[in-house]
Amino acid sequence: MRRQRKTKGKTSSLRFRLNLLFFIAFLLLAILVAQLGYLQIVFGDKFESEVERTDKTVVSGNVPRGVIYDAKGRILVGNQAENAITYTKSINVKSSEMLATAKKLTKYLKVDVTKLQKSDLADFYLADADNYGAIIKKLPKSQLYDSTGNSLSESKRYHYANAYVIKNVDLSLSDAEQQVATIYTKMASAYQLSTVYLKDNNVTADEVAEIGEHLSELPGVAVGNNWTRNYPNGDSISSILGNVTTEQQGLPEDSLNQMLTTGYSRNDRVGNSYLEKQYESILRGTKSQTQVEVSSSNQILNTLTEYSGTKGSNLNLTIDSAYQAKVEADLQTVYNSAKTAGVTKYSDGAYAIAMNPSTGAIYAMAGIKNNPQTNKMTDDALGVINRTFVMGSSVKGATVLGAMMNGVITPTNNTLSDDAIYLPSTPVKKSVYPVGTFSSMNAVTALEVSSNIYMMRLAMLEGKAAYSPHTSIKMDDNIFQTERNYFQQFGLGYKTGIDLPGEVDGYIGSTLNEYNQLKVGSALDLSYGNYDGYTLMQMGQYISTIANGGYRMQPYLVNSIQKTSNSGEKDAVIYQKQPVTLNRVGFTNDQLAVVKQGMYNVVHGTQAWGTAHTLKDVKPSMSAKTGTAQSFYYNPDDPNNTNPPETTTLSFVGYAPSDNPKLAIAIVFPNLDVNNEGGYNTTLAKMMVEDYFKLEGDN
Template identity: 60%
Template sequence: MRRILDIIKKRTGSQAKSTIPFRLNLLFFIVFVLFAMLVAQLAYLQIVYGGKFTAEVDRTDKTVMTGNVPRGMIYDSKGRLLVGNSTSNAITYTKSGSVKSSDIYTIANRLTKYMTVEVGNLTKRDKADYILAAPNKSEQVAKQMPKSYRVDSRGDSLTSTKIYANEVKYIEQQGIHLNDKDLQRATLFKKMSAAYSLSSVFLKDKNLTAKEIAQVSEHLTELPGISIGSNWEREYPQGKSIASIIGGVSTEQQGIPDDELNKMLASGYSRNDRVGTSYLEKNYESILAGTKSQREVQVGSNNQIKKSTLLYKGQKGGNLNLTIDSKFQKQVQSALEEQYNSAKAAGITQYSDGAYAVAVNPKTGAVLAMAGIHNDPKTGKTTEDSLGVINRTFVMGSAVKGATVLGALMDGVITPENNSQDDTPIYLPGTPVKKSVYPAGTFSSLTAIQALQFSSNIYMMNLAMKEANAKYTPNSYIHMDSDIFSKLRGYFNQFGLGVKTGIDISGETTGIEGATKNSDGELKTGSALDLSYGNYDAYTLIEMAQYISTIANGGYRLKPYIVQSIQKTKDDGTKGAYESVTKPSVLNKVGVTQDELDVVRKGMYAAVHGSGYWTTATRLADLSPAVAAKTGTAQSFYYDPDNPSSDPPETITTSLVSFGPYDDPNIAMAIVFPNLTSEDGGYPQLLAKEIYTDYYKMTGQK
């Protein structure tokens, strides 16, 4: 038995020894096969797809980047530069696609070795963003902050956005302590991070020294996206006497205004482009902005710019030549300020909100000067407000009476040969007597010319009553056709009163019409009479200038304009060929005959040169060449915006329209001094006299 067991054991052991090498061989064989398959696969990929993978590694995307060009200039009518560009060197950054915050962090830190920047308006969030952008800093903070900052109440991980917000919160809680150099770096980091992909931002464009430019230039290879460029800002060599007319340009930070964003992006603008935001700069944006430069940029698979090729250097913006002579403009503004200061010294401007003047060429519509002063009645502080000429309305008073007379002539209620009327005050039931400034009974009757000379309110009211087929019994009864308001306003509109003039500056408002019916739905007959002599509806000063120009030029309502021509810019920066020249634009021809027009022209001439105590514009009588004019005085009220419920104090608005020389007018003007406490002083006439004197001297008229 024992022998049998020894034999079995011996045989089993020999079999085990022979089995182990076989298993090892089998394992080696399997490994060999697997390696062979791997090598075969690698060989297959290398042979079949090797070129494709190599191309993928070396792949570049070509993108066309656009760059801004200097904005076009604005010149006055004599070729003087009103608005130009001040160019300066700049350090710029062009952001690559999908660039990491840590990369921007590194570049910002390196850049501060070679230049200093002014610390911007950094919030706590800006500083925290900078700190967290350091390599691996975000991960470190995530591990340090409380668990509740990483997971919700159920233990689920928060979103990456929420976790980052908590990282910022944690950093702020721990306290942020940055030295001046760090604050500079954080400022650069903020600017660079805010840039849009493949767009450029200015990192420093003021007080950049030659040393800083040299140092940055030497290290551009370690500063991806950084370049040396140039920037510009608007400058005003002739001062800012018409700055409000010219308008403004947005900053790089402001970029495109929200209300223009979609339209301008579709037109090829970038979000951070500087664009005209108001008035001439906005109206002529497409001209002034020029054509952007184009640069083809090759971006590698690592989203870094590999190559940049200039395709088109761009075209500098076109130039605007204005109708305004800057020297004359300054004289008008200075004269306006002088007269307004005189009114202040006289103590009659406590409720006044400013004064305005505009002069145009009645033959073309070209604006010769626009001047304005805005006064704060509470502080007495005045500011330049030329735009008040087109965007503020006033009840002008008797200055509109020329339109009233011409409307009556067109209506046929009077004729050039037969226009005398009784000058008897009008007595409406329950209403104070309606009369002229002079005492009742001063004149028994007046012609149209005399009515303009002496500024008779009664004469104008009688014209309105005739046009309205009025039935009138003094102190008892009056009835007028219900269309009297639309009839009077229709004639006024033909001259430009109560309608937009179409001037080529954005922001023009139109006159304000008073109500035609009272609360009971009855026709406001008394107000219709007030309308006839200019004491009801309100008009802008540019409307008044268009109205008087229409009378001066023979009945043609011309569109006023301030841009005379547009010129291209040559490569050397000088003015090139004309793109366009503004021609006079007739909006409508008023349906009056020359004889009818002469009635009003002679009446306005008599207002200056006529005799008699009540002649209204005699302060202009010694001007040579002679001029014609019509003064205006309207009752008005000062409404305190801070106390609207209080009873408004009564004020007086004085105005004037005029044209000259009388025989061949080449200047027409409108002036208004609203909300004075006295009409004494004749400030509109004194201002008009100064304007004529300066204009005649400038143009050599004798």
């Protein structure tokens, strides 16, 4: 009996405990249900909105660049609008999703297949989830797990998978696959929420229509517009205008970081040379601002243009494209005649510039670069600012004015001996005419007949020379500095300040020989332009300084900047170039009158050895100075040649009309055959002056 009671008591206790446990569980469940109900009723809307939450992000977009016009309002560089197919990359979009979109898109779009890198092909291969999974299984454990057994990051695994594919998988593609791969690679190259062009030229109307009908199946794809630079006047002065990078090229490597900090994107198209580069901040405009609404699942829900951007401002150049074309054609004609005459065997080109002597405005600049090995000619207008040449006698106007400023001659007392100069162990230093032709001459005659002897005697006076023929000559150690200081006032040997990148200084020869002795003979050569080298732009600035009465003007190509209206037309002028005087050369009007008379006589004088009398009938009247310099052909394929072929460089500077200059010109034909009959510089000068005034209607 006692045993039965004990068993019964134990059973009741167990039942009580189970019932209590069930009750507690029921109570907790009831509390949980009540809490869930409370949250649903009280905070349901809040949680639902949180689930449906969207983010809004502002994305920048490019606008058309400004237009470049010539001096008469003709378009030199414009924009051509074209249909384009774009892709905007969503946040965290998967490679497999982009691949699926690319495959669908090839049903409606044909793109130019690009040559892809192996890494790009591997990315395309791994975009297929099945391929990626299969490759991961083939990787060794060391490329999947670290030393502690933890999985490597997905980026590291992908890196190893990519390398494996490059090394072990045949990545050759069919034509259809190449289309998909090209589109996919462009999609993959985009940053999140950035837009790239999948096809930005030659998009057909059928492609636009087909894609437009299926946009709902092509997430991120859109039909948009693109612009490209066009050149209504052809490739005239293309080397001056510069060019713009493609979207694939993006920002130039040498200025990448700087441009990124100023609001550029890596794939922005920017000016990367000359005017397009120099005025990039003006031509680029202000980017558009578009608000992109993204869902919690990172899908783009809506886009809203907040700011349409401002089109780039326009450049109005000083160059007259009609005159520019004439100068280019004239230069080509004269250079071809030199080729026909057989005197361009070592010639590496020819160059010409025309400008307003009073303001520095450039009317035309042209250049031909010739390859003596291949005989191939290319446009090289930039050679006007980035190539230097020994110009010869064209600089003698600066020599004479320098001597008068130095005080060794005056406007009324400037007659010097014209006896040749004989230095030890050196060929006689003389002029082109026979020794003894003149016993003496004044500055005006020296310019007309281009006397080298006269210029050397000026240098000897400036250097306080002690001279005995055939025996010795000594000069002040600072003679080079003295001569160059006067040349510098005219801009010879120094950058002119033109608004183009890439301008160079002149070539300045050494002053001491290998024995650390003063190169006296070279100091004499410098006086008549046969030692230092100058750019043609410097020569144009120099002759303009003489023509305008002594003001060294800064050359320029951009005359004004105008905004662009919403319709794409010219709007308000926001910048007007004002001529800049860099310095006033320190000669007097009387001193200048001597040189101007000499340059007038170069064309209109009566001396038998005058160098440009063939131009005396040119209308309007011209004043000028010709130049002939000894030069040597440098063969880049034989840089160590100690005996290069001797050549001749012809140059020319002048202005017209003589009494009221409106045009200044400079010309150089480097490295012609020493036996050439000359005349190429003066022939071109005649054409350039007559063409200008014919176009301007001022004869």
